[in-house]
Amino acid sequence: MDKSKYYKNLFLIGGLWNLGAAIPCWLGGIFMPDFVFGILGMAVPTVMFPYHVMYGLIISFGIGYIIVSRDITKNHAILVVGSIAKVLFFIACVITVALKEANMLLVLIGIVDLLFVCLFLEFLLSVKKGSLKT
Numbered sequence: 001m002d003k004s005k006y007y008k009n010l011f012l013i014g015g016l017w018n019l020g021a022a023i024p025c026w027l028g029g030i031f032m033p034d035f036v037f038g039i040l041g042m043a044v045p046t047v048m049f050p051y052h053v054m055y056g057l058i059i060s061f062g063i064g065y066i067i068v069s070r071d072i073t074k075n076h077a078i079l080v081v082g083s084i085a086k087v088l089f090f091i092a093c094v095i096t097v098a099l100k101e102a103n104m105l106l107v108l109i110g111i112v113d114l115l116f117v118c119l120f121l122e123f124l125l126s127v128k129k130g131s132l133k134t
Contacts, residue, residue: 004132008070029048029055083121090113
């Protein structure tokens with residue numbers, strides 16, 4: 001598989017990861033909050049607004065990664081901002097588990113996001129160096 005095809009698939013998978021994780025959690029948090037938060041060892045929040053906003057943003061970034069996958073020569077800023085969001089999400093996961101407000105599953109989810117950050121940054125650096133012809 002050539003690099004161009006690899007990166008297109010990477011960004012498509014990254015977008016599907018965001019959508020596949022966020023949509024069920026968002027809907028589950030609305031219709032089955034005890035179940036969704038219970039899996040992560042978390043108490044159901046009394047105020048759900050931040051939860052809804054977070055998943056809306058995760059879905060938005062997922063759509064952005066899919067947009068990048070369609071033409072890897074454009075929209076690289078989505079990858080930069082999305083990578084920052086993924087790092088901040090990971091930090092939030094670690095803090096939440098360290099405070100014993102959730103179980104380790106949350107950190108594992110954050111680690112998947114960190115892996116995507118590494119792969120996204122590798123793409124961005126290869127484009128900047130000119131070693132990838134987009």
